[in-house]
Amino acid sequence: MEMTKESFKKEMAVFKAEFKEDLFSVAEKSLTLEKRGNIGILNFDQYQEKANKLSTPNMLRLMELFMTIDEDKTIEALVIISRKPTIFIAGADISEIQRMARGEVTSETLMKLQAVFTYLENLSIPTLAAIHGACMGGGTELALACDYRIASDAPETKIALPEVLLGVLPGWGGTQRMPRLVGLEKSLDLILTGKSLDGKRAKKVGLVDKIAPVESLEQKAVAWAQELAKSKKKRTYETHFKDRLLENVPGGKWVIFDQAKKQVMNQSKGNYPAPLKIIEVIKKTYGGDINNGLKVEAKAFTELVTTPESKALIGIFYLQEKVKKDKGIEGKIAGKEIKRAAVIGAGVMGGGIAQLFSAKGTRVRMKDISWDAVAKGYKAAYKIFRKLLDKKRMKPNELANIMERIEGTVDYSGFKDLDLVVEAVVESLEVKKKIFSELDSIVSSNTVLATNTSSLSITEISKAVKDPKRVVGMHFFNPVDKMPLVEVIRGQETSDEAVATVFQYAKKVGKTPIVVKDAPGFVVNRILGPYLNEAVYLLLEGVSPTRMDQVMEKFGMPMGPIALLDEVGLDVAAKVSHVLHQAFGERMKPPTAIDRVAQEGRLGKKSGKGIYLHSDGKRSEDSELLSKLGIKSSKEISDDEIVKRLTYVMVNEAARILDEGLVREVADIDVGMIFGTGFAPFRGGLLRYADAVGPDSIVSDLDVLARDHGTRFEPCQFLQQLSVENRKFYQN
Numbered sequence: 211m212e213m214t215k216e217s218f219k220k221e222m223a224v225f226k227a228e229f230k231e232d233l234f235s236v237a238e239k240s241l242t243l244e245k246r247g248n249i250g251i252l253n254f255d256q257y258q259e260k261a262n263k264l265s266t267p268n269m270l271r272l273m274e275l276f277m278t279i280d281e282d283k284t285i286e287a288l289v290i291i292s293r294k295p296t297i298f299i300a301g302a303d304i305s306e307i308q309r310m311a312r313g314e315v316t317s318e319t320l321m322k323l324q325a326v327f328t329y330l331e332n333l334s335i336p337t338l339a340a341i342h343g344a345c346m347g348g349g350t351e352l353a354l355a356c357d358y359r360i361a362s363d364a365p366e367t368k369i370a371l372p373e374v375l376l377g378v379l380p381g382w383g384g385t386q387r388m389p390r391l392v393g394l395e396k397s398l399d400l401i402l403t404g405k406s407l408d409g410k411r412a413k414k415v416g417l418v419d420k421i422a423p424v425e426s427l428e429q430k431a432v433a434w435a436q437e438l439a440k441s442k443k444k445r446t447y448e449t450h451f452k453d454r455l456l457e458n459v460p461g462g463k464w465v466i467f468d469q470a471k472k473q474v475m476n477q478s479k480g481n482y483p484a485p486l487k488i489i490e491v492i493k494k495t496y497g498g499d500i501n502n503g504l505k506v507e508a509k510a511f512t513e514l515v516t517t518p519e520s521k522a523l524i525g526i527f528y529l530q531e532k533v534k535k536d537k538g539i540e541g542k543i544a545g546k547e548i549k550r551a552a553v554i555g556a557g558v559m560g561g562g563i564a565q566l567f568s569a570k571g572t573r574v575r576m577k578d579i580s581w582d583a584v585a586k587g588y589k590a591a592y593k594i595f596r597k598l599l600d601k602k603r604m605k606p607n608e609l610a611n612i613m614e615r616i617e618g619t620v621d622y623s624g625f626k627d628l629d630l631v632v633e634a635v636v637e638s639l640e641v642k643k644k645i646f647s648e649l650d651s652i653v654s655s656n657t658v659l660a661t662n663t664s665s666l667s668i669t670e671i672s673k674a675v676k677d678p679k680r681v682v683g684m685h686f687f688n689p690v691d692k693m694p695l696v697e698v699i700r701g702q703e704t705s706d707e708a709v710a711t712v713f714q715y716a717k718k719v720g721k722t723p724i725v726v727k728d729a730p731g732f733v734v735n736r737i738l739g740p741y742l743n744e745a746v747y748l749l750l751e752g753v754s755p756t757r758m759d760q761v762m763e764k765f766g767m768p769m770g771p772i773a774l775l776d777e778v779g780l781d782v783a784a785k786v787s788h789v790l791h792q793a794f795g796e797r798m799k800p801p802t803a804i805d806r807v808a809q810e811g812r813l814g815k816k817s818g819k820g821i822y823l824h825s826d827g828k829r830s831e832d833s834e835l836l837s838k839l840g841i842k843s844s845k846e847i848s849d850d851e852i853v854k855r856l857t858y859v860m861v862n863e864a865a866r867i868l869d870e871g872l873v874r875e876v877a878d879i880d881v882g883m884i885f886g887t888g889f890a891p892f893r894g895g896l897l898r899y900a901d902a903v904g905p906d907s908i909v910s911d912l913d914v915l916a917r918d919h920g921t922r923f924e925p926c927q928f929l930q931q932l933s934v935e936n937r938k939f940y941q942n
């Protein structure tokens with residue numbers, strides 16, 4: 211698309227007419243041009259907001275400023291800089307992407323916005339982006355359209371093209387300029403994973419040219435701009451030869467594309483259209499004319515943005531944004547700040563929780579019954595930090611500081627002035643109650659007392675203290691450093707303040723919390739219970755473990771149910787299944803095979819064998835076990851039936867949880883299942899999936915399953931009601 215200044219001015223008039231004047235005046239306040247001698251400084255400081263975003267009015271304003279700069283012959287070089295403390299540009303405005311998802315924006319409109327960056331790229335003067343803080347998506351694409359980039363070396367600087375995580379691709383030139391700048395291999399890695407780079411790593415891959423301490427970033431940028439004004443040197447795409455070694459050998463490019471595709475298929479099982487489309491676009495356009503490339507990119511973007519997968523991923527993004535604003539309670543009470551905490555129990559969970567707290571800056575005392583046990587907790591924490599060190603995500607001196615924040619103890623010394631205690635000892639009501647009553651006489655009356663129990667009643671535990679209002683569940687998932695979910699459990703007496711405190715702190719340490727009322731299994735384990743039971747029933751009916759796991763991976767689960775059982779441990783799974791059976795009766799009755807396998811000492815991955823045999827990180831089927839359980843291989847059950855049996859029992863249980871009012875809203879279930887189990891994100895969560903299938907169709911399938919396999923499939927009343935009234939879980 212040929213863009214002259216004149217045609218731009220016309221386009222601008224049309225655009226401006228579309229947007230109300232006040233929106234444009236906000237953009238005028240947010241993006242300003244300042245002249246320092248012969249250097250233009252374009253300041254981005256989104257009016258009355260925390261983050262700079264590239265909304266359409268802001269893009270128009272940018273265009274206006276680029277045209278002004280173009281016409282002002284006294285400006286000989288340009289620096290683009292943000293005035294926000296930790297954000298360069300947070301990306302495009304997601305609500306506009308949603309408009310696109312509704313099919314309201316065409317690829318022509320997108321190309322007009324692309325042209326803003328093309329105009330920047332074609333300015334006759336040298337241009338330079340000075341990046342400090344989050345530089346995401348459109349922000350990175352703007353920086354890529356500049357001739358040069360200088361970034362701060364501060365940890366807040368994170369540069370990424372994360373569009374793939376929303377099921378789309380970078381649509382403002384990212385698929386064109388990134389590969390040209392850093393070469394095929396590195397750009398594919400960045401665009402396909404959406405990973406972010408700090409200043410140093412960005413310099414290493416050639417994404418930025420220089421780095422500077424944040425305090426002198428602006429000064430260095432302006433000084434560099436002055437040099438560039440003299441030399442008038444525009445950029446050339448000069449990647450180091452060694453970065454393009456493979457792509458330069460005959461056939462090398464195809465090898466790179468092939469490998470990228472294989473990796474994508476391996477990881478996504480073909481469930482995500484965006485990464486495949488990204489490869490296709492780059493393959494088609496790399497090395498060709500950029501204007502044509504932009505056209506292909508725009509077309510691909512508009513195709514992707516209307517896919518159900520992208521809608522689901524954008525939906526999840528919104529869920530996360532909502533959690534960020536949520537306080538966990540309806541009232542106005544604020545959560546208390548946590549400066550000092552303690553963890554009781556230095557086992558698998560306690561060690562992980564102590565590691566997490568200290569990594570996020572909290573001093574934490576870690577108590578166990580013996581120094582040996584405390585040492586194990588230290589070791590577990592150190593192992594996680596060590597991995598970060600090896601990946602160069604942490605410096606050795608930082609490691610020492612963080613480890614120092616964890617103080618081991620075998621008694622209650624130092625427990626008087628704590629803001630929070632998290633108990634993570636063995637799963638025994640008696641032991642836990644004893645610990646809570648000890649704590650009651652030691653800690654100050656302001657300390658919030660949390661338990662990480664996965665199956666015991668918070669209300670029951672809270673009876674051990676004089677003031678049960680301060681007792682709350684803080685249920686982390688294993689492994690703590692990797693699993694994003696925390697269930698915040700409200701007991702009958704728990705105060706708003708305790709809930710708000712733990713909710714807020716969970717977010718501070720980087721987790722995604724949901725609030726759940728105290729009931730057996732809370733949300734995630736309760737929904738997983740019937741799923742894992744059903745997996746064992748299917749196994750006993752002759753569906754091989756490998757096949758079942760493959761079917762569910764293809765469905766979108768991060769691992770299949772049998773692999774999950776082995777990962778969790780058969781002993782742990784058996785224990786939870788009995789708690790659930792006792793609480794909910796017949797429909798949760800676990801197949802006796804779970805106990806039988808566990809009793810043989812086949813506890814899963816941790817003992818080298820469970821349902822599978824595990825060795826060297828690989829699993830294989832054990833025909834001996836299968837024949838011992840009397841299982842004969844059968845292929846009569848179709849993949850479709852496997853999926854239905856395994857997922858509909860979860861939907862049914864989730865419907866009961868909603869009916870019992872255990873969560874505040876439908877979305878909490880999806881947040882719980884996505885962040886607690888990795889439930890197929892491209893399906894938008896368990897209940898979005900149920901809505902896509904349709905509650906009426908699920909109910910009729912459940913009726914058939916109940917007839918053929920037993921009452922555990924009987925659709926609950928709530929689900930039946932949805933079906934009868936032709937409603938869905940979500941209103942929209």
Ligand SMILES: NC(=O)c1ccc[n+]([C@@H]2O[C@H](COP(=O)([O-])OP(=O)(O)OC[C@H]3O[C@@H](n4cnc5c(N)ncnc54)[C@H](O)[C@@H]3O)[C@@H](O)[C@H]2O)c1
Pocket residue numbers: 554555556557558559560577578579580583633634635636637638641645662663664665685686687688
């Ligand atoms: N492992 C999981 O996957 C998982 C997930 C979520 C929640 N949980 C819950 O977390 C808690 C801990 O589980 P875990 O897997 O870390 O167990 P674990 O067996 O690895 O660790 C328990 C630790 O508690 C210590 N301990 C026992 N009695 C104690 C006492 N009186 N004072 C201080 N320390 C004591 C033990 O020495 C041990 O180090 C349980 O309530 C469990 O239900 C576990």
